[in-house]
Amino acid sequence: MTATDTRPAPAAAPPPRPPGWANWLVSLGRSAWRQLTSMRTALVLLFLLAVASIPGSIIPQTNVGIEKVQDYYRAHPTLAPWIAKVDGFNVFGSPWFAAIYLLLFTSLIGCVIPRLRDHFRAIRSVPPNVPARLDRLPQHASVDDHDGDVEAIAAALRKRRWRVVVRGDTVSAEKGYLKETGNLVFHLALMAVLVAVALGSWYGWHGNRILVTGADSGFCNSLQQYDESKLGPRVDEGKLPPFCVTLDQFEATFQSSGQPKQFKATVTVEGDGPTRTANFSVNDPLRLDGASIYLLGHGYAPILRYTDRFGKTQTKEGPFLSMDGMQTGSGAISFPDANVDPKTGKRDSSLQMGFDGIYMPTAPAQAPFLRSEFPAENNPGLLLTAYRGNLGLDAGIPSSVYHLDQGQIDAGRLKQVGEGKLLKPGDTWTLDDGSSVQFVGTKKYVTLSVRHDPGQRIALIAAVCALVGLMGSLFGKRRRIFFRLASPSPTSSSRLLEAGGLPRTDYPGFAEEFASTVAAVREKT
Amino acid sequence: MAALSDALLVVAMLGYLASMICYAAVYAFGDKGVVARVAERERGRELVGAGGPPVVEFIGSPEPVAPVRGRGALAGWIAAGFLVLAAAAQIGSLIFRGVAGHRLPWGNMYEYVLAATSVAAVAWIVVMVRRPALRHLGLYVALTQVVLLGIAGLLLYVPVGPLVPALDSYWLAIHVTAVAISSGVFLIGFVPAGLFLIKSAYDKGKIAGFPFGDRLPAADVLERLSFRLHAFAFPIWTFGALIAGPIWAESAWGRYWGWDPKEVWAFISWIVYAGYLHARATPSVKKTTATWIAVLGFLTMLMNLFGVNIFFTGLHSYGGLP
Numbered sequence: 001m002t003a004t005d006t007r008p009a010p011a012a013a014p015p016p017r018p019p020g021w022a023n024w025l026v027s028l029g030r031s032a033w034r035q036l037t038s039m040r041t042a043l044v045l046l047f048l049l050a051v052a053s054i055p056g057s058i059i060p061q062t063n064v065g066i067e068k069v070q071d072y073y074r075a076h077p078t079l080a081p082w083i084a085k086v087d088g089f090n091v092f093g094s095p096w097f098a099a100i101y102l103l104l105f106t107s108l109i110g111c112v113i114p115r116l117r118d119h120f121r122a123i124r125s126v127p128p129n130v131p132a133r134l135d136r137l138p139q140h141a142s143v144d145d146h147d148g149d150v151e152a153i154a155a156a157l158r159k160r161r162w163r164v165v166v167r168g169d170t171v172s173a174e175k176g177y178l179k180e181t182g183n184l185v186f187h188l189a190l191m192a193v194l195v196a197v198a199l200g201s202w203y204g205w206h207g208n209r210i211l212v213t214g215a216d217s218g219f220c221n222s223l224q225q226y227d228e229s230k231l232g233p234r235v236d237e238g239k240l241p242p243f244c245v246t247l248d249q250f251e252a253t254f255q256s257s258g259q260p261k262q263f264k265a266t267v268t269v270e271g272d273g274p275t276r277t278a279n280f281s282v283n284d285p286l287r288l289d290g291a292s293i294y295l296l297g298h299g300y301a302p303i304l305r306y307t308d309r310f311g312k313t314q315t316k317e318g319p320f321l322s323m324d325g326m327q328t329g330s331g332a333i334s335f336p337d338a339n340v341d342p343k344t345g346k347r348d349s350s351l352q353m354g355f356d357g358i359y360m361p362t363a364p365a366q367a368p369f370l371r372s373e374f375p376a377e378n379n380p381g382l383l384l385t386a387y388r389g390n391l392g393l394d395a396g397i398p399s400s401v402y403h404l405d406q407g408q409i410d411a412g413r414l415k416q417v418g419e420g421k422l423l424k425p426g427d428t429w430t431l432d433d434g435s436s437v438q439f440v441g442t443k444k445y446v447t448l449s450v451r452h453d454p455g456q457r458i459a460l461i462a463a464v465c466a467l468v469g470l471m472g473s474l475f476g477k478r479r480r481i482f483f484r485l486a487s488p489s490p491t492s493s494s495r496l497l498e499a500g501g502l503p504r505t506d507y508p509g510f511a512e513e514f515a516s517t518v519a520a521v522r523e524k525t
Numbered sequence: 526m527a528a529l530s531d532a533l534l535v536v537a538m539l540g541y542l543a544s545m546i547c548y549a550a551v552y553a554f555g556d557k558g559v560v561a562r563v564a565e566r567e568r569g570r571e572l573v574g575a576g577g578p579p580v581v582e583f584i585g586s587p588e589p590v591a592p593v594r595g596r597g598a599l600a601g602w603i604a605a606g607f608l609v610l611a612a613a614a615q616i617g618s619l620i621f622r623g624v625a626g627h628r629l630p631w632g633n634m635y636e637y638v639l640a641a642t643s644v645a646a647v648a649w650i651v652v653m654v655r656r657p658a659l660r661h662l663g664l665y666v667a668l669t670q671v672v673l674l675g676i677a678g679l680l681l682y683v684p685v686g687p688l689v690p691a692l693d694s695y696w697l698a699i700h701v702t703a704v705a706i707s708s709g710v711f712l713i714g715f716v717p718a719g720l721f722l723i724k725s726a727y728d729k730g731k732i733a734g735f736p737f738g739d740r741l742p743a744a745d746v747l748e749r750l751s752f753r754l755h756a757f758a759f760p761i762w763t764f765g766a767l768i769a770g771p772i773w774a775e776s777a778w779g780r781y782w783g784w785d786p787k788e789v790w791a792f793i794s795w796i797v798y799a800g801y802l803h804a805r806a807t808p809s810v811k812k813t814t815a816t817w818i819a820v821l822g823f824l825t826m827l828m829n830l831f832g833v834n835i836f837f838t839g840l841h842s843y844g845g846l847p
Contacts, residue, residue, distance in 0.1 A: 039807045043800055050796040050825075057789040057837060064784060064839070092784050197782075206779070260690050283694040283777045294779035449779040456781050463768050467760060474756045474802070508749070 036103070037110030045104040052100055056091035059083060063090065066228075105194060112187045119180045126165040127172035130482040131500065137482070139501030139514040143522050146485065146497035153483050153497075156521045162481065169485040176479055179505060182472020189469055192462035200455030202234040210319045211247045212301050212445040218246030220271075221291065221450065241290035241452075243271040250444040252298060258326055258374050265295055265446050290452055297322065297447040300329050302359050302382050303440040308338045309351075309433050319445045320359045321402050327375040329359035332404050336393050339435070352391045354404045354414065355437065357384040369422050382423045382439050386431055389414035478504040481517060497521075526625035527685045533618035534639070538674050540611025541667040547604030548664035551597050552740055601661060605653065608663050612646035615674070619643050626685045631701045632692055634834055638677040640701075641830075642670055644709025652713065652750070659742060659750065665716045673712075676831075696773035703765025707758040708826060711798075714754030715823040718816050721747035725813050748812050752805055755819055759798050766791040778840060787841035790829035797822040 035041055060068035069089050073080040087094030134140055153171050154164045162173035207226030211219060219225040221243050231237060249266040263281050272288045280286035286293040301319040308314075314337070320329030332354060339351035362374035363381025370383075390413040392405040408414040421429050423439035430436040479502065486496035499521070501514035619639050623630035631640040649666045652659065688697070720741055727738030741747065770791065771781035782788060801822055804815040833839070 039803065040809070043804055043807075043810075046796055046800045046803070050793045050800075053789050053793050053796075056784055057786040057833070061784060255687060257686065259686065261687065262693075263690050282690045283696075283773075285776055285779065292779065294777075296778070451779045453780065456775060459781065460768070460772065463771075467763050467768060470763060471760050474760065 033110065036107050038107075039111075042104065042107045042111065045100060045107060048100050049097075049104060052091070052097050055088060059088050059091070061089060061091065063093070101194070105191060108187055108191065112184060115180070116184055119177075119184060122180070123177055127163060127174040127480060129167065130170040130172055130484050134482060134484060134498045134500030137500035137502050139499075139503075139511060141499045141515070141518045143497040143499070143518070145494040146522075147493070148485055148488065148495045150483075150485060153521050157481070157517070160517060160520065169487075171483040172480065173482070174478070174480045176477045176505070178472045179476025179478050180473075182469040182474075182476055185469030186466050186473055187469075189462045189466035193459050193466065196455040196459035196462055198455070199458065200232075200453040202232045204451070204453040204455065205229070205231045205235045205240065206449060206451040208296075208447065208449045210445050210447050211245070212317060212319060213247045213250060213443045215246055218244055218268075220244040226450070241272070241288065243269055243288055243291070245269055245293065247444075247446060248277065250298060250446055252376070252444075254375050260375065263295060263298065267293075291450050292452070294449045294451065295446055296449050299327060299445055299447075300359055300361060300377070300442045301445045302329075302331075302333070302357070302442050304333050304355060305438040305440050306335050306338060306353060306355075307436050307438075308335075308340075308353070309435045310339065310342050312338075312340070312342070314338065315440065317443055318401065320357070324371065325375065326372040327361050328370075328372040329361075330357075331359070331402050332356040334391050334393070334401075334404070336391050349390045349394065350413075351388060352393075353435070354387040354391050355384050356387070356404050357382050357420075359383075359442070363422065377442065380425055380442065383420055384423055384429065384437070384439070385420040386417040386429075386437065387414045388417050388433075476505075477507040477510070479507060479510060479513075480504065481514065483521065526621050530618045530621035530625060530685070533614045533621065534674065534678055537611045537615035537618060538671060538678065540607050540614055541671045541674070544604045544607035544611060545664060545667040545671065547600045547607060548661060548667065550600040551604060551661055552664065554597060554600070604663060604667075605660055608646075608653075608667055609650060611667070611670070612643070612650060615639070615646055615670075616643050622685055626687065628688055629698055629701075631705055632688045632697070633683055634830075635677050635681040635683055637701070637705060638673055638681060638830070640705040641708040641712065642673050642677075644706050645712040646670065646709075648710050648713040648754070649716075652754075656750070659717075659746070661740075662716065662720065662742070665720060666713065669712065669716060691777060694773060694777070696769060696776075700765055700769040700773050703761055703769055707762035707765055708830075710754055710758035710761070711823060711826055714751050714758060715820065717747040717751040717754070718819045718823070721751055721816050722813060722820065745812075748816060751816060751819060755798060755801060755822075759802060762795060762798065767795060774840075783840075785841060786833045786837040786839040787829065790825060790833050794822055794825040794829060797825050 060072050062069050072089075083089060087096070091097055131137065150166055150169060150171060154166050154173075157164045157171065157173045162175045163177075164171060164173045207221075207223065207229035209219060209225065209227045211217065221240050223229050223231070223237060223240075246268045247265060248268055249264075251262075251264045251266075253261045255261055264279055265281065266277060266279050267286065268275065268277050269286070269288065278286055280293065280295060282295050285295070299319060299322040301317045303315060303317040305313060305315045314335055316333050316335065318331050318333040320331030322328065323330050334355075335353040337347060338353040340347050358370065360369065360372035360379075360381045360383070361376055362372050362378040363369055363383075364371070364373055365379075369381060387404060387409065390408055392408040392413070404414065409416075417431050423429060425439055425441045428436050428438040481502075482500045484498045486498065488495050499514075499518050501510060501517075503510040619630050619636070622636060622639070626632070630636045645666070649663070653663065721744055723732070724738065724741045724744045724747055726732045727741070728744055732738065770788070774783065774788075775781040797818060801815055801818040804810040804818055805812070833841070
């Protein structure tokens with residue numbers, strides 16, 4: 001669509017046909033198709049696409065971050081369902097967005113195919129006849145002492161990579177076919193990008209999860225093991241590449257300002273070839289056969305040891321989500337099986353225990369203990385609040401593992417025990433019923449994304465082709481140059497050579513090229 | 526080194542201001558000839574190729590330019606000198622910023638604006654050398670530079686520091702450099718685009734009162750300069766934002782395209798500029814309409830730089846706003 005508006009002009013009016021609904025429909029369809037494939041429509045669709053993208057940057061998007069969508073629901077409870085109805089939280093996967101780009105690509109196909117045909121013909125055809133009046137062309141020159149060797153002119157032009165045809169005493173030459181070639185390559189490559197994106201969404205998959213250090217917290221590549229996952233419609237769940245990963249170590253170093261300096265995750269990979277240890281980091285993913293593992297974030301998982309009123313001890317760890325750059329973590333650890341009476345063996349749902357807290361790898365020296373002061377564990381502190389009662393886990397409603405059920409707390413079924421308390425690693429806090437909780441320490445965790453997108457290589461190749469085509473289309477120049485030898489005069493052996501040049505596309509430097517080409521032809525003689 | 530960088534920024538801003546004042550003097554006091562004569566000549570040269578499709582040519586200045594004397598010409602030379610000096614100070618500020626941080630000096634929003642405007646300054650000097658006739662448009666270039674550098678220095682400034690690990694990749698050199706170069710050239714393309722719209726409105730008598738309307742170069746000279754700058758920047762933008770960016774995004778975040786706000790607006794800018802190039806190549810679309818699209822494109826670039834960094838949070842939040 002770049003060069004000129006050379007869409008095929010409406011064909012000459014078809015022979016009159018008997019009126020009828022069928023003909024009316026055919027002509028309607030034809031005019032609709034002509035409308036759709038016109039440059040004006042393509043431009044309008046292009047702008048619609050741009051305008052339709054804007055809400056995708058303003059309204060939080062599910063595929064970018066589901067948490068922000070949930071926050072939006074909380075902040076705008078009446079508006080959010082309406083936005084959801086028009087796919088406002090999934091703009092780029094919505095039918096109306098798809099309608100725009102599919103129409104645009106249809107328009108593109110309708111434009112590119114006829115041009116492909118025309119260009120194919122143009123490449124195979126020879127430059128046209130020399131026009132009658134060369135002095136009417138934008139560039140014109142004449143040489144009055146030519147020796148009359150037409151073939152020498154043609155040779156000089158061919159040497160300058162013109163396509164040349166000699167007809168009698170005239171030479172026609174054309175150059176710059178690459179402009180239209182580039183233009184077509186660009187548009188075809190854009191279609192290939194769309195195909196690659198479609199392939200990626202059909203045959204690609206991903207899973208995200210938190211992985212805590214230690215041999216007993218590894219995971220294997222199956223959907224159940226991910227916190228969040230998505231399979232393309234053509235992916236067989238049973239055929240995901242079988243590998244298992246455990247996080248041996250995670251190192252993070254920081255500047256004195258708290259800005260991170262370097263991350264390094266060390267993992268053991270099984271099932272992807274021989275068992276091996278590998279390192280990976282931000283910007284340097286772990287490439288496995290059929291999937292890549294990306295390091296997206298990190299944090300701390302405090303470990304709590306709870307000894308209930310019957311003396312039974314349980315130890316649990318819970319990843320706390322980082323809330324800021326200083327790694328202030330927020331999370332909860334539940335003990336639903338606490339305070340089971342050893343005599344009856346029954347669980348008392350009013351005696352379940354839950355703790356929520358804020359973990360500060362570097363706690364401030366004095367209260368308030370709200371925010372960490374540094375992301376490394378220089379002065380770890382866990383501000384813990386204890387709750388006793390019904391955790392609300394039995395209702396079968398999936399609940400977040402990062403906080404206790406606020407509904408249960410509001411309904412009074414889960415009651416706070418005492419005041420919040422700041423614990424240092426190793427500290428034990430004895431509660432009112434004689435049970436106690438110990439802050440054992442922390443483990444590090446990483447947030448991982450495991451992904452496979454079979455379309456991405458095609459998309460890259462297509463995008464590079466599009467760029468190359470684009471440059472051909474923007475900087476290529478189609479132009480013609482003609483020479484005509486006047487009839488020999490009886491008095492002299494030299495002949496008058498007339499030259500004319502016609503730039504077929506916008507080409508400010510054509511005058512120079514024309515002059516130098518004419519000079520080259522002249523020198524040849 | 527960091528202090529030297531900051532001092533050079535001040536020098537650059539003062540230089541652009543001095544240049545603006547001198548250019549203003551050219552417009553206001555210089556004998557009308559300096560500018561208007563040039564405008565006339567540019568117009569005249571276009572008519573040379575009359576007959577057949579309009580062929581416009583202007584490479585360098587083949588015909589001898591009658592030396593313009595007088596206070597106006599002197600002010601013009603001084604203005605150009607200040608502009609080059611300011612550009613040198615600006616680039617120096619960028620370089621010393623890099624030396625102080627031991628890294629490429631485009632790792633946060635302040636540095637990015639500094640880098641993109643430096644590219645714009647260089648692009649303008651190239652235009653100025655190749656087309657001396659348009660030199661006096663430096664007034665508008667210096668004006669945009671002062672505004673952007675002022676915003677950078679006053680609102681975006683952060684002390685020099687090391688890179689976050691997310692940016693610690695050789696793709697920083699490729700992706701951000703390409704994006705900064707294309708942004709800088711789009712910025713310089715925006716200046717003649719805006720002036721073309723002013724000039725064509727002036728020619729039609731819509732804004733007859735515009736004081737310098739008769740001192741701007743011919744409308745089609747401005748339009749063509751604007752097109753060539755955009756055509757130059759567009760492939761670089763395509764490479765930087767839509768090829769190098771996705772390659773880096775794949776290794777950093779696991780997906781080559783994820784509709785992060787920055788990506789959305791890069792896509793929008795690309796579409797709008799693509800629309801401009803198509804519109805300009807379509808004879809049935811008026812040049813003014815096409816140029817409005819280019820101006821819109823520049824507004825989307827500004828939105829992406831300032832709006833997205835300030836109002837939206839996303840994966841590209843390295844702006845490090847103070």
